[in-house]
Amino acid sequence: MQAPIIRSTIDTCVIAFGLRQVDDAGGQKGSEPPTPPDDNINVVVRVRPLNKRENSLNDGMTLEFPGNGQILVTGLNDVPGMKGTKTKLFSYNVVFEPGATQEDVLQYSGITRLINMAVDGFSSTAFCYGQTGSGKTHTLTGPPHLFTGKKVDIYSEDHGLIFKSFLYLFKVLQEKKECHFILKASFLEIYNEKVIDLLNPGTARKPLAVRWSKKSQRFFVENLFLVDCEELDDLLAVLEEGMKNRAVGAHMMNEHSSRSHTILTVHITSEQQMENGVFITKQGKINFVDLAGSEMTKKTHSEGKTLEEANNINKSLMVLGYCIASLSDHKKKNGHIPYRDSKLTKLLADSLAGNGVTLMIACVSPARSNVTETLNTLRYASRAKRIRNKPIVVMDPREALIISLKREVAALQNENDHLRTALRLSADAIANDPTLNASRINLKTPPNINFDRIAEMEPSELSDLVRHYAQENDALRKENTDLFLQRDLLIRDQELVCRENERLLKKLEDVNTVCVRSPLIGARPTLSAEALNNSVDLDGSNVWTNPLNSSTGSLQNLSGPTNAKNPTDRNGNVENRSKLVESFQKELERRQISKRRNPPKGNSKEKGTLPPIRPQIPTTENIFGADKPEDQQIVADRRRSDASAANAAGRRRQFVLGSRLPNSSPQNVLPRPENINDLFGAKEEPPEYYNDPFGSEISLRDEDNQDEIERKGSAKKEERK
Numbered sequence: 128m129q130a131p132i133i134r135s136t137i138d139t140c141v142i143a144f145g146l147r148q149v150d151d152a153g154g155q156k157g158s159e160p161p162t163p164p165d166d167n168i169n170v171v172v173r174v175r176p177l178n179k180r181e182n183s184l185n186d187g188m189t190l191e192f193p194g195n196g197q198i199l200v201t202g203l204n205d206v207p208g209m210k211g212t213k214t215k216l217f218s219y220n221v222v223f224e225p226g227a228t229q230e231d232v233l234q235y236s237g238i239t240r241l242i243n244m245a246v247d248g249f250s251s252t253a254f255c256y257g258q259t260g261s262g263k264t265h266t267l268t269g270p271p272h273l274f275t276g277k278k279v280d281i282y283s284e285d286h287g288l289i290f291k292s293f294l295y296l297f298k299v300l301q302e303k304k305e306c307h308f309i310l311k312a313s314f315l316e317i318y319n320e321k322v323i324d325l326l327n328p329g330t331a332r333k334p335l336a337v338r339w340s341k342k343s344q345r346f347f348v349e350n351l352f353l354v355d356c357e358e359l360d361d362l363l364a365v366l367e368e369g370m371k372n373r374a375v376g377a378h379m380m381n382e383h384s385s386r387s388h389t390i391l392t393v394h395i396t397s398e399q400q401m402e403n404g405v406f407i408t409k410q411g412k413i414n415f416v417d418l419a420g421s422e423m424t425k426k427t428h429s430e431g432k433t434l435e436e437a438n439n440i441n442k443s444l445m446v447l448g449y450c451i452a453s454l455s456d457h458k459k460k461n462g463h464i465p466y467r468d469s470k471l472t473k474l475l476a477d478s479l480a481g482n483g484v485t486l487m488i489a490c491v492s493p494a495r496s497n498v499t500e501t502l503n504t505l506r507y508a509s510r511a512k513r514i515r516n517k518p519i520v521v522m523d524p525r526e527a528l529i530i531s532l533k534r535e536v537a538a539l540q541n542e543n544d545h546l547r548t549a550l551r552l553s554a555d556a557i558a559n560d561p562t563l564n565a566s567r568i569n570l571k572t573p574p575n576i577n578f579d580r581i582a583e584m585e586p587s588e589l590s591d592l593v594r595h596y597a598q599e600n601d602a603l604r605k606e607n608t609d610l611f612l613q614r615d616l617l618i619r620d621q622e623l624v625c626r627e628n629e630r631l632l633k634k635l636e637d638v639n640t641v642c643v644r645s646p647l648i649g650a651r652p653t654l655s656a657e658a659l660n661n662s663v664d665l666d667g668s669n670v671w672t673n674p675l676n677s678s679t680g681s682l683q684n685l686s687g688p689t690n691a692k693n694p695t696d697r698n699g700n701v702e703n704r705s706k707l708v709e710s711f712q713k714e715l716e717r718r719q720i721s722k723r724r725n726p727p728k729g730n731s732k733e734k735g736t737l738p739p740i741r742p743q744i745p746t747t748e749n750i751f752g753a754d755k756p757e758d759q760q761i762v763a764d765r766r767r768s769d770a771s772a773a774n775a776a777g778r779r780r781q782f783v784l785g786s787r788l789p790n791s792s793p794q795n796v797l798p799r800p801e802n803i804n805d806l807f808g809a810k811e812e813p814p815e816y817y818n819d820p821f822g823s824e825i826s827l828r829d830e831d832n833q834d835e836i837e838r839k840g841s842a843k844k845e846e847r848k
């Protein structure tokens with residue numbers, strides 16, 4: 128059942144990379160295509176095949192491989208704390224199944240990316256983690272027999288990741304012809320919490336001190352041998368020498384068990400000449416870490432020296448576990464991480480949560496008898512996957528400063544040139560401009576730097592150099608500010624000119640309008656005049672129409688055809704308005720009378736309510752509210768008095784309430800009643816009086832109509848009687 132799933136995984140690999148043929152026979156080689164690089168720790172899992180002992184004991188497989196970087200742990204019933212859980216699924220970047228070769232691991236684990244990054248100046252780390260006998264050393268360096276003989280067989284397919292990475296590294300270096308590389312390597316082991324130099328162990332295996340470097344902000348091993356490696360052979364010699372010197376022991380689970388953690392580091396210094404002649408030096412490195420395996424001392428039957436080793440191994444791995452757990456927890460990440468609790472975590476601190484890129488290869492046994500340890504390793508790996516690093520290129524701080532200053536100078540120069548072009552200032556103009564020259568007075572080009580000499584330069588010489596660049600920077604910044612100021616001034620001037628332009632245009636328009644109106648000058652339409660014409664409401668659509676009477680509601684209907692272009696009327700409807708107001712006043716008059724006759728009943732609030740504008744369809748008599756003879760008398764009197772009042776006022780005011788009431792029903796067409804003056808159509812002069820809603824007459828202007836008032840007064844008195 129399993130084989131087809133695994134084969135399909137291999138197919139995916141082959142299609143994606145086209146690197147190898149499908150292995151129909153074995154089938155168990157599968158791996159997933161590498162995921163695109165990100166800042167997380169890249170975690171892959173390698174499952175070794177069942178070994179001879181496990182096969183002889185008929186120890187079955189506890190792992191299944193559903194594909195897509197997933198791994199399924201079965202048979203969990205025997206695991207403490209997992210009762211009731213049958214299976215557990217984990218997913219990683221890549222899962223190497225038991226059939227995967229050493230070459231597969233090189234190709235698909237992402238180690239090649241780490242090497243490329245190390246060449247580019249990053250700090251990278253690949254470490255193997257897992258229980259004892261799970262295949263960590265095999266993955267990193269290959270089977271033990273490779274280094275036990277007199278001569279290492281360099282053509283062996285079994286070589287591990289370190290050997291294959293060296294080959295790949297030299298290939299990359301050869302391709303980068305524009306750079307000059309210096310390689311140095313160190314190899315150490317941490318045995319029983321002591322750091323031993325595997326390239327110079329000495330007969331006494333004297334331990335080295337681990338110290339904190341303020342400069343590089345990381346731990347380092349004091350007096351560690353750094354071997355120059357000009358050739359690939361030199362690197363291979365380092366690996367061989369270290370493998371021979373490392374502490375190895377035998378126990379029940381592994382005949383060649385590593386009793387220490389080992390760290391092989393290749394330091395890569397690259398020098399590259401840039402276009403502007405500046406040399407850039409980057410310092411990258413790659414660490415290969417082979418951790419000793421965690422072991423249950425009961426299972427390994429450890430005692431004496433092996434037991435002490437096992438305890439130390441387990442202790443340092445436990446601290447590593449704490450660090451990984453804290454780093455993967457977002458809440459704890461910024462808190463205390465116990466790096467200092469073991470030599471191993473001190474030296475791995477930078478790889479786990481620093482500025483490097485890290486690859487974790489979790490090695491597991493597929494045997495059912497190891498299910499607890501396998502589960503623990505997979506859990507660790509899952510946690511490590513959540514850790515995020517911030518990779519940075521390591522450079523000499525002095526060079527970095529000079530380079531950044533140079534870059535800033537170049538950027539400022541560019542910006543200034545651009546500004547000058549934008550301002551259209553010629554070189555002559557700049558030379559003649561005292562303000563610009565003043566800002567350039569301090570501009571002195573710093574002397575050329577010989578980067579080869581930087582290491583030998585005196586501190587005073589270096590500080591002079593930095594000062595020069597800083598000065599140039601300051602001067603350029605000042606010039607930059609001046610240019611910006613000038614640009615702002617020009618923009619402001621331009622704005623003023625624009626505004627003046629607009630003002631003049633408007634003036635021209637006004638003149639044009641006047642010209643159009645003048646009878647002496649032929650009419651010439653202007654844009655604004657057209658706009659004005661368009662705004663004239665010829666069809667009365669701007670006039671509010673009472674919807675109750677919409678059939679007769681247009682102003683046009685009320686007043687008949689009007690000449691909208693009448694020069695005395697801006698809106699072309701004075702006549703309309705006078706008629707409108709007249710009808711409005713008639714309506715008010717009618718209500719006044721009817722109200723007097725039938726005063727509103729009910730509470731005061733009701734009294735204050737205006738009667739509806741739309742009247743009842745009136746008869747000739749009740750238009751005036753005078754259907755009784757006595758009322759008709761009153762109306763007749765009122766008519767007379769109104770007429771004489773209008774005459775007495777000399778028709779100075781057009782609208783006097785009560786004059787000329789029509790015999791037909793009023794047109795309920797009203798202008799939009801925005802204010803009282805608009806309502807009466809006389810903005811300049813208010814009407815003389817109007818009837819307030821409560822029936823009292825209020826005089827507004829009557830100094831020249833005293834008689835009229837008196838007459839009204841007496842008429843009122845009569846009315847009351």
Ligand SMILES: Nc1ncnc2c1ncn2[C@@H]1O[C@H](COP(=O)(O)OP(=O)(O)OP(=O)(O)O)[C@@H](O)[C@H]1O
Pocket residue numbers: 174175176178225257258259260261262263264265266269270271381383384385386418419420421490
């Ligand atoms: N993928 C593999 N293919 C074939 N053999 C393997 C594989 N992985 C491990 N082995 C074999 O299993 C044995 C134990 O492997 P190895 O020594 O690498 O384990 P280890 O995890 O390094 O153990 P320790 O922590 O005790 O050092 C070795 O003989 C090794 O050759």
